[in-house]
Amino acid sequence: MAHENYLYQMRDIKFAVKEWLDMNKLLSCDAYKDYYGIDDIDAFLDVNFKVCRDVLCPANKEADDPGCKFVGGDTQAVITPEVFKNAYNTVCEAGLGPQFSDRSAEGRMPLVWEAPILEMQSGASPSIVMFWCLTAGACTVIQHNASEELKERFLPKMYSGEWGGTMGLTEPGAGSEVGAVATKCFPTDTPGLYKIKGQKCFITSGDHDLASNIIHLVLAKTPDAKPGTSGINCLIVPKFWVNEDGTQGAWNDVTSTGIEHKMGIHGSSTLSLSFGENDNCYGWMIGDGPVDGRGKGMAQMFQMMNEERLNTGTFAQGCIGSAYYAALDYCKMRVQSPKFTDPKGPSVRIIEHEDVRRMLLFQKSIMEACRALLYTTYFYQDLSHDAADPAEREYYDDMTMIQIPLCKAYVSDMAWISTEQAIQCLGGYGFIEEYAPAELARDCKIYSLWEGTNFIQAQDFNNRKTTMKKGEPMKKWVAQIADFLATKKDPAFADEFAMMDDAFSAYNEILSTKEAWRASNPQLVQLFATRMLHAASMMICGKLMLDQALLAAKKLAELGEDHFDAMFYKGKIATARFYVMNVVPGVFGTLKAMKVADTSAIDMPEEAFM
């Protein structure tokens, strides 16, 4: 069933990208300065909006039901709904597909411009967007790690969308534990060419009929590989062989063994694949082959993985946004019950009821807070590549690395909560699949699971990212919140700054408690890792929202109350207030729980789980 009416709005997106982030700084980098001014993003956003509204979102209906059909057979196992072809081709031809991953192209856009494009596409159809986003991820690995010859052979047709790409990490026995990969690669007489044998599962876009070939990136181990992640290699394994001249050859013994029946994103083709069932599957090693059983596959994949984690947050963001706009549309139209303050009066549109407004503003505040976090991170990522000063690049890379687990886990966790509030706004109709929120709630659940479950993000944030480079980057990350609170105080937001100050004190106690645990009882860090990730996310989002509110207040003062755009800034201020005053207080509950540091979950005998 699913949603097909595209209601996405761009005002806050443009505020974030054009007014709030320091786009002058970014666009003055060599990569962009001869190509783009700040307003040039408008054309891209407008084209993307039209594609989302006129092509992607209407196609999404069939994406959810019937979704993709598994017919089996070696060469074309999955049939996508007919409307997907037009959607896929339109996106790729408009340059809105996998092209963004070409980070060496002249005139490429900054990633922070790609973020809203992805977000709006995901908001239009969380499943269809996967057909080019996985290709983009595969391209990233190839572009950064493969030989020039392999890049030339594969990338042009992947960037254009003629060929699709996948990430072949997961196996039935290797999910969170990537190092348990059992797929094997065997050297052949041709250097760089390996024979492949093994099974993969949960492969997004693992087979489909939108591209003439599928280029799988497969994690595999040589027979002499070291155990764990250090033995992993990454190979290019196409469905159909690709000759040296780039032409397509025979079937490469990659068999689709089944399609998953998922809770959501039914239009995304999630496959089990078998490589080399006929002993005739080959792939190219990316980069140099393994030395002493040590491969480079994990490091190669991780570069892509970080980008995919950030994109995953953006996909979740699209679900939050579309569900909110659907709820807003409904609440402005649905008439039910008199106002609480006028019980004898007429029935009113439900947006006039207090609790409905609370639910809508909650969703709006989550949407804008998560967007601020995501876009900031893309902005940092751009500067980590494009800033002229190496020290600056390093700083922004550190900040990117720290924020990526927040972007992935906080945004996807909040998507489950926020889409639920959208359902609730619709009352009984919220449970009906003809309305958007039901589908979006089902769809968004995948984002807390893939690309490393959200606990893996929490562990990454609280352990690896906290301690990297002796903890200096994390100190800087915390310090920028402190600096903001110390230097930006504004009497118009005195209550909000007071709340943030309180919350920041609590957060510092959280951090010192965690540091103490690291020495005394590191298991407690694990036990509270998810909650600490959420607390960190609330702190940074609170800061970013308040920063946006300061800018909005300034603009509002400049424009005056009667300006056509004044309403946006008023909304921004109210939304920031709501986030700081209603969401951020969650930090106090976490601190309270950490102070008592209950270990019953660890202490409890396994048999007592019943």
Added chain:
Amino acid sequence: MAHENYLYQMRDIKFAVKEWLDMNKLLSCDAYKDYYGIDDIDAFLDVNFKVCRDVLCPANKEADDPGCKFVGGDTQAVITPEVFKNAYNTVCEAGLGPQFSDRSAEGRMPLVWEAPILEMQSGASPSIVMFWCLTAGACTVIQHNASEELKERFLPKMYSGEWGGTMGLTEPGAGSEVGAVATKCFPTDTPGLYKIKGQKCFITSGDHDLASNIIHLVLAKTPDAKPGTSGINCLIVPKFWVNEDGTQGAWNDVTSTGIEHKMGIHGSSTLSLSFGENDNCYGWMIGDGPVDGRGKGMAQMFQMMNEERLNTGTFAQGCIGSAYYAALDYCKMRVQSPKFTDPKGPSVRIIEHEDVRRMLLFQKSIMEACRALLYTTYFYQDLSHDAADPAEREYYDDMTMIQIPLCKAYVSDMAWISTEQAIQCLGGYGFIEEYAPAELARDCKIYSLWEGTNFIQAQDFNNRKTTMKKGEPMKKWVAQIADFLATKKDPAFADEFAMMDDAFSAYNEILSTKEAWRASNPQLVQLFATRMLHAASMMICGKLMLDQALLAAKKLAELGEDHFDAMFYKGKIATARFYVMNVVPGVFGTLKAMKVADTSAIDMPEEAFM
């Protein structure tokens, strides 16, 4: 797809009903004393368990997919999956169907014994259970309000399951605003007989092929009715006419106009119905007809509605339970990654990982806390009917009324959170429909919406239930928490009592803040109603869990560590600790938000929602 493997466990259910609640008190009431001893529940639970395991849960697979099929036509518009017939008949013949609603039957069970039966049935198949539970609700209205003649004509065949029943409240324009009902009833020459005309929607079990007739209870207004809820009547409108001798007559012009495509409970037949399209639909008025345009329908329905709200919490509870047991089963089996404390060691079953244990114990604590709340409320409800002393009956009725909105809203809200944690425990497999949690998360969403949305519960709790009888019952309800904390302190649970004391102080501040708002700015009560309902639920659940832990500690001391049942009590203690130390602290965040009393959701101009 859906789950078909029944993993429900009964140990905690038996603890709650047999060891913890004062069953001697209840069973010594006249209604039960000649029939039951405490252990007699075992046989019922055991039979019910076998029916759930062997019949309901296996049938649930087809309940979810394909679900019910709409074929149209007047007399049989909905075809249920073939396996439903056996499931329905087995339940009804075993006396586990609508019979429980016969509250005047000799030898009837107390409702607190029916609660686990419903819970376990919902845990087996959230959709199939609706076919008898709606019948039970309709029977309740008829039994309490209709004439002896109508009772004799309808109830026996409804109790036996030969006929089904529905609640015809909702219309396209009358959801939360029940008083907006547009369906009309016109007096005829026969006293008590009315002609019916109108549309209803979202009618659960509105048509199906499991019963030979469907008895609709329809809310309708006479042409001269007062506006709003006071003009509402409740009528018995069968699909096929029922003659005075109880035999079935001609089709009564009730047309099924469509079936809903829902997010979950696909096996439940949710219909749009049209009454009197051919001007030939009749119904019997329940009770005396309207006087001066004032009907009794709303009051009659509300009695049933209160029971259905309590049952709704129990249905949600079944989803929480089944999702937890599915997650537990998976986590005990799935091997992935070495222990955090032994990173070079072998990969272990994921139940050995800290965060997985946290997620499991969170689910277990929510399950047991919600169960304690629900069963206590059923127990109060029983005493409100069966206690000999009228003052005692009144007290327990008050307590029941206060707790029902918590049972309905808190349990259903937590179902969305708890089933999500079950999904998360399964990693990528959690998103796959072959595993139980995905379906249960989809299914459980209905419970926050129907029988009054959860905001309506919050409003009921914070306004009507708080102020009823000049607020005396609510004072008593709060006082019993205070009494418990003051009198039951135990050094073995010093930390937990300290946390509860702190939380109770915070809760008292919440209450006094609310009282101040009631005079100064009642809209704030609406704005925080949902959060205050959650805070109240956490307080009462914290108290109940700690009370259970005290009993468990006593039993454990009596039995000794080596007793086969010791593990249950250890688990109970750990689960109560976890709830108090990790869930209850949510109260502090709510207080913090209430202290700053942000009104941006009310103040914000509607146009600023964009």
